[in-house]
Structure formats: structure tokens, C-alpha cells
Amino acid sequence: MNFGGWKLKPFTALTCQESFSPEDFVERLAWRSLGGNMDPETFDPSVLQEAFKQGIRDLQLLFEMTQKKCERLEMICREEETRHCQKVSELQDKNKASYATYKELDAQIGYVAMKVVHLGDLLESVNTPRSRAVEAQKLMKHFAEFLGPPEQQHGLASASVLHDPNKVRMASTLYLSRTLFSVLHRFSLRGLMHRNFWQSQSCHFWKQHYLVSLSSRVTQLAWTLSLTRGYSTCVDTFIDQSQMGAFLKKDLFADIVPLCERCEQIIEEVFTNPEQVMCKFVCNIYNGKLQFCLKIVLANLVCIDEFLISVLYKNTFCRTMQLSADLSKFKMGSDPAFLKKLTRQIFSKHLDPYLSIETHYLKDKCTSVLNRYYDSRNHHKRQFQFGGRDLQARLGGRSNINIAPTVENFGGETFLSEEVAINLLQESKLAFQRCQLLSKPTELPKSVAQLFEILLNSLCIEHMHYALEIGLRAIPVSDPKAEPEIYFFDTVRQCNSIFQLLEKQFNNSVAPLLLSTPEHSLCLQKKRDLTEQMEIKMDTGLDRSLAAVIGWVRGLLLAEQKKTDFKPEVEDVIETTKVALKVVKYLTKCIDKIRDSLDGTNVDAVLLELGMRFHRTIYEHIQTFQYSTVGE
Incomplete structure (x- = not known):
């Protein structure tokens, strides 16, 4: 359609x-x-x-x-x-x-x-x-056997049960019968004689046959003794006999795991409760041989460093923790933290004062690293008085009296070292690792926070803040008479590099140990406060550095620039003046240093501020000059 x-x-x-x-x-x-x-x-x-x-x-x-x-x-x-x-x-x-x-x-x-x-x-x-x-x-x-005279017991059927060593299992069952036990309690003397007889016979027989070989007879006797008090004697005998001659090497840890592997199979075959026996076996090793070895090692200590680093952490505790991890494959009851508890039990005497030892050790290490660095520079740390420099500079500029502070640049030395920072961070990293292993889980966040505070004090306050203070005092005044050499840009560059290393260590070593704890926010706040203080000092130093650069440019132009430089005799030929070349050369050097020292948006911000100040200076300067019709 x-x-x-x-x-x-x-x-x-x-x-x-x-x-x-x-x-x-x-x-x-x-x-x-x-x-x-x-x-x-x-x-x-x-x-x-x-x-x-x-x-x-x-x-x-x-x-x-x-x-x-x-x-x-x-x-x-x-x-x-x-x-x-x-x-x-x-x-x-x-x-x-x-x-x-x-x-x-x-x-x-x-x-x-x-x-x-x-x-x-x-x-x-x-x-x-x-x-x-x-x-x-x-x-x-x-x-009838218990009540009758001894000469009539030989004809009874039960006599063979109570006196035959080959029927001790049946005798133990009869002994533990409630009805029979109540009767034996009446005739305690005669019942005690029979009970002691077959128990002593069974224990003696078990010891003899266990030392010779393992057989079904030994297993049967172990089961029989499990119904009596003689079972603990049987287990203790097994533990003592198994460890005799087992620890022949100097390295005790190398013998424990193979010994447990050999004994585990025997325990499974012989005893009725293998998990409890294995648990007691390992507990005996820890509280016996291992603790004795620990006492011998710690008795030869001469200093805290050796105790903390060489013995407790590396040679003893770490190896014990590794031993516990290797032994975790054996069945030792339902408590998964049994081996950890056992380890902390034998080390409890030495772990209780750990935090105080660790903090003193880390402080001494950090102080030693810093002192060694300053000694290599032949420098003695000074105590600075804060404030007053800008006021003194302004008063000295307005009057003819020289009251400005003395500028000392220490030959361009920034007193900042990435190598020192790496050493401090490495010492603190090892301290965090030791703290994670040696501290109790409930005390770990507070311990890590204390160690991190020591790191902040040593690295940020004692090293970086001190270097910034020296850098601030090394900046020339805002109206220098000679070409100023600005070393503060190098200080800022090194501070940024060191702070990036600190931030990386905080994220990798500190934050994982403090997650979901109040100490995490406290450490973040402390780090943020120190960062803000450093940023304030760096902003102040950059402002003073730019003021010194522009001040020298202004003074140079006023002193050497002639008012007729832009109105030459020959109108068609205008050359760049020597003063302008000197200013351009100096500013180019400063700009290159700024680009090398700063990064990201900081470069753009500082260069923008430098350009604005330079433009203002040039604009005010050229207004006082005469120009040719073809002049720039």
C-alpha cells in the first residue's frame, strides 16, 4: 500500500x-x-x-x-x-x-x-x-579369694587372674569395677596388697620390654596402666628413655624435630591418648633441655646489645619460634596457640623488660649514628634562638648601624645526609621487626608507637629540623652586597628525599602493625605535625632565598645600571648591557637550581613567585630611565 x-x-x-x-x-x-x-x-x-x-x-x-x-x-x-x-x-x-x-x-x-x-x-x-x-x-x-585363707586361693579361678602377670589387663578391669572397689575398700589391707602387686609387676614388665623392643605386649600393658595411677609413670619413663642420648650435636634445635618425628610413631602405636602424650613430650623438651640451653647462653652475656640482637632475637628466640612452627604439624591437643604459649613461658623472664631495653638500644643507636656523622664534618651541634632575624634585618637596613645577624654558610654544607637517614630508618626497621616478634600482642601497638616516636625525634627533629635551622641562618640578608650563594635549595631537596623515605617506611613497617588501633591515628598526627613544622621552615627559607636573590638584583641594577644605557649615541645599534647579562646569568643559575631541588607543583609555585618579584623589580627600575625611540 x-x-x-x-x-x-x-x-x-x-x-x-x-x-x-x-x-x-x-x-x-x-x-x-x-x-x-x-x-x-x-x-x-x-x-x-x-x-x-x-x-x-x-x-x-x-x-x-x-x-x-x-x-x-x-x-x-x-x-x-x-x-x-x-x-x-x-x-x-x-x-x-x-x-x-x-x-x-x-x-x-x-x-x-x-x-x-x-x-x-x-x-x-x-x-x-x-x-x-x-x-x-x-x-x-x-x-571368695579375698575372704578365704591363702592356702585355699590356689583352687579358685580368680586366683590366676590376680596373680598371673599375663592377665594384668583383666585384673585392672576387675579392680576398677565400682562394685569390687567398694568391697575392696572394706578390706583395704588385702585389696591394697593385690593392687600394688599387679601395678608394680606391670610397670616393671613395661620398662623392661620397652627398652628391648616394641611389641603388642607393650601396647597392651600401656593400655592396662592407663586405667591406673601407674600410667603417668609409664609416660614419664617413655619420655626420659626417648631423650637419653638424643641431643648429641652442639646445635640443640637440629635434634628436636627428628626426635619428635621418631617418637610420634611410637606414641601413636603404644599409648591410648597420643595427643596428650605428645604434648607432654614437647613440653618436657621446652622446659628441660631448651630452657637449660637458654640459661647457659644468657649466662655468658656481657652487654645489652649482645642480649638483644645476637642472642635473644637471632640465635634463640627466632630459632625457637621457627622450631614451634616446625612442630605445629604434630597433633598436640586442641589448643592452636600451645607452642606459642610454651615459647613465651620459657622466655617470659627475659621478655618482660624487653621494651625498655629496646627503647634505650634504639636511642643509643640513633644518637651514635648522628654523632658519628657530625664528627665526620667537624661540627658541634648548636642551640639556636628562634625569631628576631627579620626584625634585625629591617632595623639594620633603615639605620646605618649593623645589627643584622651574622650569616654563616658553613662552606655550603647542608648537614643533611641521605645515608644517615637510611641508617636511622634501617635501625628503626629492625627495631619494629623485633618488636613485632618479641612484644605481647596486647602491648604491640604501644610499643611500636614508642619506637616510632624515637625515630621521629632522631630523624625529623635532631637531623632535619636542625639542618633547616642551619639553612635558614645561612641565607644571606635581603639586600646583600655581593652575589648571594643560596644553599637552602639543596637543603629543601634533601629534606624532600628523606621525608619520602620516612613515608615509605611508615607505610611498610609501622602502619601494618597499628591498623585499627588508637595508636595509628596518634602516630599519624605526630608525623603530620612535624611535617607541617618542616613545611613552615621550608616556606620561610624559600621566601628569604627569593628575597636575597631579588635584593641582589635590585642592588646590582641600582649600582651599575646607567640611566643612558637605553639611549645610545647610535639609535640603530642597541646592545645588551653588561649589567643585564650579569643579572640574566645569575637568574638562570638560580632557576636551574630551583628546578633541580623542587618537584611537582612546588617548582611552578616558586618560579611564579620569583617571576612576579623580578617583574616588579624590573618594572620599578626601568621607570627611572630614558629610552630611545627604538629601545626595548
């Missing part, structure tokens, strides 16, 4: 789009009806009117077709809904029937179970008196 040159399909495609716009549709229809000719002189409104009418008819027809399609789809949906409702109703009926069947089966099962329980009670009521009668008969025979 054709409607004025338009087909119905494009209408459908256009109107079904999500981004359909009626305005765009009308514009497109008008453009097509006019053939793209939008010239006002040749415009024919009748053609456009006819196109709009035809478009309205086409849209009306499309609407009717779409409405019929929707009605058909709605009818299909209603039919599908009806079928689904019928199916759901059928499933509900089946579910009700299944539930009724389930209830019926449950009732039948309950009835059968009741009958079975009743039948079991009847059988038990018949069997229990018989078994009790048999046990009573056996008990009466054993009573």
Missing part, C-alpha cells in the same frame, strides 16, 4: 524508537515532502499541507493496526494466564493429597516404632536378670 509516496513501514520504524521525537518527525516529513528545497521563493504551502494530511491518515491507520495487535496479544496473555491458573490448581490438589498421604505414613511409622520399643523393653527385661546373675556369680568367686 502506498500513501502519497510513503510506505507504512518507515512510519513504524520511526515511531517505535525509544528516542522518538515528534518535532523531528514533523521536520523530517516536511523536508521530504518539499524534496529538500527550502527556498522561500519557490515554497508551495499546498504541497506541504497535502503531505501533512497524508501523514495524519497514515499515522491513524498505523494506530488502528497497532491497537488491533495489542488486543490480540492481550487475548493470548489472558488465555495463557487461564492455563497457568488451572495448572497451579491441579498442583495444589496433588500437594494436598501428598501431604495427607505423608501424615498417614507418619502415623503408621509411629505405631510400628511404639511396638518395636515395647518389644525391646520385653527382651531387655528378660536378658538383664540373666546377665546380672552371671556377673554376680563371677563377683562371688572373687569375693
Whole structure:
């Protein structure tokens, strides 16, 4: 079907789009009806009117077709809904029937179970008196042995049980019987004689056969003794005999794991509670040989450094922790922290004063590193008085009296060393590692915070802040008479490098130990405060450095620049003056140093400030000069 040159399909495609716009549709229809000719002189409104009418008819027809399609789809949906409702109703009926069947089966099962329980009670009521009668008969025979004279016991059946070493297991069972025990308690002397007899016989037999070989007889005796007090003697004998001649090497730690591996198999085969026996075996090694070795090693100490570094951390505690990790593969009860507790138990006497020893050791190390560095520079640290320098400089500039502070640049020495910073950070890193291993988990955050405070004091205050103070006092006054040499830029560069190293160590060594603790925020705040103090000093130093640079440029221009330099005798020939060349050369050197010392946005900020001050100085300076018509 054709409607004025338009087909119905494009209408459908256009109107079904999500981004359909009626305005765009009308514009497109008008453009097509006019053939793209939008010239006002040749415009024919009748053609456009006819196109709009035809478009309205086409849209009306499309609407009717779409409405019929929707009605058909709605009818299909209603039919599908009806079928689904019928199916759901059928499933509900089946579910009700299944539930009724389930209830019926449950009732039948309950009835059968009741009958079975009743039948079991009847059988038990018949069997229990018989078994009790048999046990009573056996008990009466054993009573006859205890109550009768010794010459009549040889004919009794129980005599072979209580006096035969090969039947000690049966005797132990009889001994632990509650009924028999109550009778033996009446005749305590005779019962004690029999009990001591078979216990001593069993223990003696077990010791002899264990030293010779392992057999089922040894295992049976161990099981028998587990019912009596002699079992602990059996375990102690095994532990003592197993360790005899086992520690022959100088390195005690190298013998412990192989010994435990050999004994584990024996313990599994012989004893009824292998986990408890293995636990006691390891505990005996720790509290015996290992602790004795620790006492010998610590008795030969001569200084705290040796105790902290060489012995406690490297040679003893670390190796003990590694030993505990190696022994964790053995089954020793349900406590996963048993070996850690055992390790801390034998080291508790030496770990209690650890933090005080560590803090003194770290302070001494940091002080030694700093003193060694300053001694190599032949420098003695000074005590500075803060404030007053700027006021003295201004008063000295306004008056003819020289009251400005003496500037001492120490030959360009910044008294900052990345090597010193690395040594301090390395010492503190080792201290953090020792603290993580040797401190109690509950005391670890506070201990790490104290060590970090020592690091901040040594590195930031004693080294970096001191160097910044020296750098500030080495900056020339704002109106120098000679070309100023600015060393403060080197100080800023080294401070930035050292602070990056400090930040890296904090993230790698300190922060993981303080996560989710109040000490983490406290350490961050201390580091932030020291950083802000250093930034204030660096800002002050940079401002003074720029003032010195611009002051020298201003003084040089006033002293050496002639007012006729920009109005030469020959108008066509204007050369750069010597003063300008000197200023440009000096500023170029300063700019290169700034770019080398600073990074990021700091370079742009300092160069912008330098440019603004230089522009102001040049602008004020050139206003006092005469110029040629072709002058710059």
C-alpha cells in the first residue's frame, strides 16, 4: 500500500524508537515532502499541507493496526494466564493429597516404632536378670579369694587372674569395677596388697620390654596402666628413655624435630591418648633441655646489645619460634596457640623488660649514628634562638648601624645526609621487626608507637629540623652586597628525599602493625605535625632565598645600571648591557637550581613567585630611565 509516496513501514520504524521525537518527525516529513528545497521563493504551502494530511491518515491507520495487535496479544496473555491458573490448581490438589498421604505414613511409622520399643523393653527385661546373675556369680568367686585363707586361693579361678602377670589387663578391669572397689575398700589391707602387686609387676614388665623392643605386649600393658595411677609413670619413663642420648650435636634445635618425628610413631602405636602424650613430650623438651640451653647462653652475656640482637632475637628466640612452627604439624591437643604459649613461658623472664631495653638500644643507636656523622664534618651541634632575624634585618637596613645577624654558610654544607637517614630508618626497621616478634600482642601497638616516636625525634627533629635551622641562618640578608650563594635549595631537596623515605617506611613497617588501633591515628598526627613544622621552615627559607636573590638584583641594577644605557649615541645599534647579562646569568643559575631541588607543583609555585618579584623589580627600575625611540 502506498500513501502519497510513503510506505507504512518507515512510519513504524520511526515511531517505535525509544528516542522518538515528534518535532523531528514533523521536520523530517516536511523536508521530504518539499524534496529538500527550502527556498522561500519557490515554497508551495499546498504541497506541504497535502503531505501533512497524508501523514495524519497514515499515522491513524498505523494506530488502528497497532491497537488491533495489542488486543490480540492481550487475548493470548489472558488465555495463557487461564492455563497457568488451572495448572497451579491441579498442583495444589496433588500437594494436598501428598501431604495427607505423608501424615498417614507418619502415623503408621509411629505405631510400628511404639511396638518395636515395647518389644525391646520385653527382651531387655528378660536378658538383664540373666546377665546380672552371671556377673554376680563371677563377683562371688572373687569375693571368695579375698575372704578365704591363702592356702585355699590356689583352687579358685580368680586366683590366676590376680596373680598371673599375663592377665594384668583383666585384673585392672576387675579392680576398677565400682562394685569390687567398694568391697575392696572394706578390706583395704588385702585389696591394697593385690593392687600394688599387679601395678608394680606391670610397670616393671613395661620398662623392661620397652627398652628391648616394641611389641603388642607393650601396647597392651600401656593400655592396662592407663586405667591406673601407674600410667603417668609409664609416660614419664617413655619420655626420659626417648631423650637419653638424643641431643648429641652442639646445635640443640637440629635434634628436636627428628626426635619428635621418631617418637610420634611410637606414641601413636603404644599409648591410648597420643595427643596428650605428645604434648607432654614437647613440653618436657621446652622446659628441660631448651630452657637449660637458654640459661647457659644468657649466662655468658656481657652487654645489652649482645642480649638483644645476637642472642635473644637471632640465635634463640627466632630459632625457637621457627622450631614451634616446625612442630605445629604434630597433633598436640586442641589448643592452636600451645607452642606459642610454651615459647613465651620459657622466655617470659627475659621478655618482660624487653621494651625498655629496646627503647634505650634504639636511642643509643640513633644518637651514635648522628654523632658519628657530625664528627665526620667537624661540627658541634648548636642551640639556636628562634625569631628576631627579620626584625634585625629591617632595623639594620633603615639605620646605618649593623645589627643584622651574622650569616654563616658553613662552606655550603647542608648537614643533611641521605645515608644517615637510611641508617636511622634501617635501625628503626629492625627495631619494629623485633618488636613485632618479641612484644605481647596486647602491648604491640604501644610499643611500636614508642619506637616510632624515637625515630621521629632522631630523624625529623635532631637531623632535619636542625639542618633547616642551619639553612635558614645561612641565607644571606635581603639586600646583600655581593652575589648571594643560596644553599637552602639543596637543603629543601634533601629534606624532600628523606621525608619520602620516612613515608615509605611508615607505610611498610609501622602502619601494618597499628591498623585499627588508637595508636595509628596518634602516630599519624605526630608525623603530620612535624611535617607541617618542616613545611613552615621550608616556606620561610624559600621566601628569604627569593628575597636575597631579588635584593641582589635590585642592588646590582641600582649600582651599575646607567640611566643612558637605553639611549645610545647610535639609535640603530642597541646592545645588551653588561649589567643585564650579569643579572640574566645569575637568574638562570638560580632557576636551574630551583628546578633541580623542587618537584611537582612546588617548582611552578616558586618560579611564579620569583617571576612576579623580578617583574616588579624590573618594572620599578626601568621607570627611572630614558629610552630611545627604538629601545626595548
